Amino acid sequence: MARRIQAREISSVELVSAHLAHIQAVNPSLNAVVELFAEQAMEAARRADQDLAAGRPCGPLHGVPFSIKDSIDVAGSKTTAGTLGRKNAAAACCDATLVRRLKQAGGIALAKTNLPDLLFAYESDNFIYGRSNNPYDLMRTPGGSSGGESALIAAGGSPLGLGSDAAGSVRLPAAFCGITSIKPTSGRLPRTGHVPPPGGWAEALWQMGPMARFTEDLVLAMRLLAREDGQDFTSPPLPLLEPVTLKRLRVAFFSDNGFAPCAPEIKDAVKKCAAFLEGEGAAVTEQAPPGVAGAYHLEMALLGADGADGIDSYLAAVGSRKVHPLLTFFVDQMRPHRVSATQFAGVWARWDGYRAAMLRFFRQYDVVLSPVYTHTALKHGESMMMENFRGFSYTMAWNVAGYPAATVRCAAQGKLPINVQVVAKPWHDLLALQVCSAIESRYGGWQKA
Numbered sequence: 405m406a407r408r409i410q411a412r413e414i415s416s417v418e419l420v421s422a423h424l425a426h427i428q429a430v431n432p433s434l435n436a437v438v439e440l441f442a443e444q445a446m447e448a449a450r451r452a453d454q455d456l457a458a459g460r461p462c463g464p465l466h467g468v469p470f471s472i473k474d475s476i477d478v479a480g481s482k483t484t485a486g487t488l489g490r491k492n493a494a495a496a497c498c499d500a501t502l503v504r505r506l507k508q509a510g511g512i513a514l515a516k517t518n519l520p521d522l523l524f525a526y527e528s529d530n531f532i533y534g535r536s537n538n539p540y541d542l543m544r545t546p547g548g549s550s551g552g553e554s555a556l557i558a559a560g561g562s563p564l565g566l567g568s569d570a571a572g573s574v575r576l577p578a579a580f581c582g583i584t585s586i587k588p589t590s591g592r593l594p595r596t597g598h599v600p601p602p603g604g605w606a607e608a609l610w611q612m613g614p615m616a617r618f619t620e621d622l623v624l625a626m627r628l629l630a631r632e633d634g635q636d637f638t639s640p641p642l643p644l645l646e647p648v649t650l651k652r653l654r655v656a657f658f659s660d661n662g663f664a665p666c667a668p669e670i671k672d673a674v675k676k677c678a679a680f681l682e683g684e685g686a687a688v689t690e691q692a693p694p695g696v697a698g699a700y701h702l703e704m705a706l707l708g709a710d711g712a713d714g715i716d717s718y719l720a721a722v723g724s725r726k727v728h729p730l731l732t733f734f735v736d737q738m739r740p741h742r743v744s745a746t747q748f749a750g751v752w753a754r755w756d757g758y759r760a761a762m763l764r765f766f767r768q769y770d771v772v773l774s775p776v777y778t779h780t781a782l783k784h785g786e787s788m789m790m791e792n793f794r795g796f797s798y799t800m801a802w803n804v805a806g807y808p809a810a811t812v813r814c815a816a817q818g819k820l821p822i823n824v825q826v827v828a829k830p831w832h833d834l835l836a837l838q839v840c841s842a843i844e845s846r847y848g849g850w851q852k853a
Contacts, residue, residue, distance in 0.1 A: 405563060406510070409467040410456065416449040416467025416512070423469050423514060427561045433542055436556040438474050438533045439481055439516040445469060448512040464624060466510030471562035473550050474516040475523055476500045476612070477597035485599045486530035487522045487731075489722030500597025501633040502566055502612055509628045514562055517552030522600070522719065523568070525730035526576055526787040526796055528552050535784065538580060539853040540819050544781040547577030548730075553615050554581040559853060564621055568598060570610030571703055572776075572799025575811045575825060578615055580781035582813040582821025583850050584840060585615040586622055587799075589830045590806035593629050594636035600718060605752075606706055607638060609803045617850040619812055619841040626833055645831055647838040648770070651685030656765075657773035658690065661801065662697035664794040666778045673815040673822045677843050678773055684842065693772060693801075694761040700797035702758055703804050705751045708738030733788045755804065762805045771839055772827040774798055776811050780820035798825065808833040812840040814847045821851070 408414045424442055431437045452467035472478055475485045477496035484490040499507065507513065521530045528536040528551025536551050538544040539559040546555035550567030554577030557565055567574040569587040578585035588611050595602045595612050602610070614625035632641045657678040659671035682688040695702075712735045719727060743751060778795035786792050802809035808828050815822040824843060828836040843849075 405468045406465055410462060412456070416452040417446065419467060420445050420449040420469050420512060420514070423561060427515065427556070430539070430559045430561055433537060434539060434555045434559055435534055435536050436517050436546070436552040436559070436561065437515045438518050438552065441481070441513055441515060445512050445514050452510065452512065463508065463510030464628065465506060467512065468510065468564070469512045469514035469562060470506055471515045471517050471553060471556055471565040472503060472513060473553050473565070473567045474519055475568060475599050476503060476566055477599070478503055478513055478516065481516060483599045484532055485522055486519045486532060487719065487722065487724045488531050488726055489719065489724035490599070491532050496597070498597070501594045501635070502629050503597065505629050515556070517556055517565065519550065519552055520548045521728035521731040522715065522724070523549040523573065524715070524734040525549060526572070527730055527784065529730055530728050531726065538781050540581070540821065541781065544783050545580065545787065547580035547781070549573040550615065551577045554578055554583055557581070557615055557617055558583050558850065563616060564625060565615045566612060567615050568610060568612045569803070570606070571803055572796050574613040574615055575776050575799050575809060576796065578811050579776035579821070579823035582823065583615060583617050584619050584622055584810065584812045584844070585613060586626070586808060586810040586833060586837060587611050587613045587802065588626070588630070588833050589808045591638045591640060592808070592831070592833060594633040594639040596633055596635040602636065602638065604714065605709065608806060609703065609706060619837055619844050619849070622810070623834065623837050626837070630833070642831055644834055647832070647835040650681065650839070650842055653681065653686040653771060654769045655681050655686045655688045655771050655773060656691040656693070656769040657688065658692035659775060661692060661699070661774070661797060663700055663797050664778050666775050669815070669817045670775045670778060670822060674773055674775055674824055677814050677824045680843065680846050681839070693765045695758045696801045699801035699804055700794060702754060703800040704737060705741045706755065706804065708741030709743050709748050709751060711742030712738045730788065737793065759805060762807070766829050770828065771835060774825045774827065776823045776825045780817050780822060802827055806830060808836045810836040810840045812844045813849050813851070814843050816851070
């Protein structure tokens with residue numbers, strides 16, 4: 405899109421108009437968009453076309469629209485985070501760092517998208533905006549918490565979006581909707597302007613991350629977004645590391661983490677991708693990293709160390725006296741993990757041990773392939789079944805490790821997409837995307853719903 409605009413094959417006004425019209429067509433069934441910046445986007449598109457005509461400098465996203473999860477600030481727009489207490493929140497005074505960077509590259513903010521109450525769910529439903537639906541089957545969820553983003557992007561309503569991920573929230577929705585996304589290395593992208601803000605011992609578990617239909621767009625986004633902003637102290641000034649050739653890769657893969665068994669079609673998809681990489685010259689071994697069977701319990705122990713008092717306090721402070729059942733269910737899984745300060749030292753020691761063992765494992769391998777989830781997209785409400793909730797352990801494993809984890813579509817079961825997860829060493833985010841790109845080239849990636 406950006407190349408066509410700069411080649412003057414299409415104008416930004418035409419492109420933005422087409423997206424706005426398409427959103428009007430698909431959103432009534434998806435309920436993915438919660439706020440549409442129609443007037444502002446069209447004005448920005450007109451300016452983009454004028455700048456191009458006048459020969460002014462153009463960024464790599466000049467005139468291209470993008471969307472934003474409604475937990476990320478956009479200047480002049482309220483950020484609800486899907487929770488009732490923020491239904492009438494004041495408009496944000498400035499853009500989140502990542503939104504500002506996309507705009508500085510010429511991107512045009514198009515819409516904000518739906519999510520679960522305070523982000524804590526694997527479905528996107530809340531008491532402000534209601535339920536989002538999967539474009540491949542409206543009776544199924546697009547996932548959560550970045551489910552509005554995944555549904556909109558998969559349906560062609562936005563080419564690029566921003567989400568956030570503490571336990572799988574950009575990867576799980578991407579898998580349910582057959583698009584591509586990445587949870588970057590912990591600390592890779594600044595999270596300034598996110599609601600709720602980073603902080604506390606759990607801050608190392610989550611990252612903001614881009615989502616798109618095509619892997620090359622994630623590579624572009626990461627190159628635009630990945631640098632410190634001087635505000636999020638967890639984001640260091642480390643450069644993106646360039647990937648190596650596939651023929652030099654050492655690949656491990658697993659299709660069962662020893663905790664939540666996968667459906668046969670999910671296992672087959674992972675094994676197929678591993679065989680493809682081996683055929684491309686990579687050294688491939690079937691080997692699960694140490695500790696992944698316990699990743700679910702470790703993540704829940706970290707999230708729930710205070711018995712969810714922090715969440716309760718935040719909800720009370722913003723005035724969310726009524727919370728969605730999806731949030732209640734998630735928080736109820738956290739409450740039993742309350743520990744004393746002395747006991748929490750033991751939890752932290754387990755976390756250190758997990759990360760140290762993972763680092764040792766990655767001395768032998770460059771990337772790991774695994775499922776994103778145990779099944780294709782769930783029907784609405786099914787994420788609250790414990791046997792399904794345990795399946796989110798496949799994404800949690802890389803939040804607690806802090807490693808970059810990307811996902812791309814590689815297969816399907818009927819009309820429902822199946823994605824594979826590609827994990828690389830810390831700071832090698834582009835390597836994970838390079839492998840996703842190769843898999844995408846072989847198996848087609850995103851397909852129209």
